[in-house]
Amino acid sequence: MGKTKKTKLIPEKPHVAVDIVIFTIIKDRLSILLIRRGVAPFKGQWALPGGRVNKNEPLEKAAARELGEETGVKDIYLEQLYTFGAPFRDPRGRTISVAYFALISKLPKLKATTDAEDAQWFPVRKIPQRLGFDHNEIISYALKRLRWKLEYTNIASNLLPKYFTLSELQRVYEIILGKKLDKRNFRKRILSLGLIKPTRKKRKNVAYRPPQLWKFITHKHIVLDKRELVF
């Protein structure tokens, strides 16, 4: 017996991974991208896209990379959510997962990857009850964060094209919050925030009064007033 190896003194290293809740709006429904797992564990079940963090790769880069691998999309809104680290959440061995959420507006073609048999957008109300790992919990957390952010930041800019009508903006809010909003009150509030401005354009070729087109003053993430203190 030689002397105890130094590694014995260091706690066993867990794996570190990122998982991403990617939101978009499809046919007036808030949807999340899920992957059907092609390998164990949870083979055949749906789960969030994600994967291991590479050596010397920043966490957010890892999330962006996984996102790009699944959707081909770059430069989208990405925000760290929470870190999940229950000891047996992954049967392959201790895995710490840093969860992110992402928002995209233009629907990409979904790619197939090595680990994934299949990728599919699920409306939030039709998400399978039993995703792999603790991913239902992560999604629940992401939904809360998204709804909160919607009310107190300009995050909606990531779910809309550059130019949009106030009705389209309102629809995004209604879809995400899951309730109807009063048109007059909605406009009053949104305009008072000073996040969007009218353009000189109107939407053409509609069989009704052409609506004004608006744009966000900045695409940069803005948190409103004292709630700025949150992050």
Added chain:
Amino acid sequence: MGKTKKTKLIPEKPHVAVDIVIFTIIKDRLSILLIRRGVAPFKGQWALPGGRVNKNEPLEKAAARELGEETGVKDIYLEQLYTFGAPFRDPRGRTISVAYFALISKLPKLKATTDAEDAQWFPVRKIPQRLGFDHNEIISYALKRLRWKLEYTNIASNLLPKYFTLSELQRVYEIILGKKLDKRNFRKRILSLGLIKPTRKKRKNVAYRPPQLWKFITHKHIVLDKRELVF
């Protein structure tokens, strides 16, 4: 040459650690516990208490354990803050740190531990500009979260004894928010939240009108109204 070892295919595992921002109020100043590092890296510099996560140890348990090791305190308020994972934040090797923040009211005797030469409470305004690692950033983040939580939750219960006067409660708010509050408006707002209730006791042996003593209705963490959506 045998076949390539399986471990070659798996990304190199980083270390996983927790760091804790422990707040308390000492002599009317919001203070944070720092440890003077007794070993490299950053030997001699101040840093947040923290350490590696053990095998099969939940993240929050690890944070609670580190906290107990430094302060001897158990059962205190602990909340996950954010996960920091820049590739070279720790010179010893890639380390993902899950940051927590904690609140304590009764000041414990500080213990010395193996890794720590010294432990000391620093008022937030006197925190050294150059802590070890990225700990200044973590503290900045924790302060924002604390201020936000103060306004929209009953978190202040963790910084006060069981019974307290309204003036003492107001002082906690003023200290943390860093500004004076109007006594009448403060009382109106706090009472309207329904988080505290009067007791039959009054503080005795004071050289002025004896104040009413109050208590929090519950010590359980409560997030107010729709801001509940945050967490």
Added chain:
DNA sequence: TGAATAGTGTCTTTCAGACAATATGCC
């Protein structure tokens, strides 16, 4: 009775929410 802090009420402004009629362009 003086010192020190406790305890209380009104007014104004702002914001959220309820609510309905007119405007515009296309066919």
Added chain:
DNA sequence: GGCATATTGTCTGAAAGACACTATTCA
């Protein structure tokens, strides 16, 4: 002119903020 959606304002109630005087106990 009919259709479909766009656009606009008022009232009310709730909450936040500014502001100053009286009450109580002790020494």
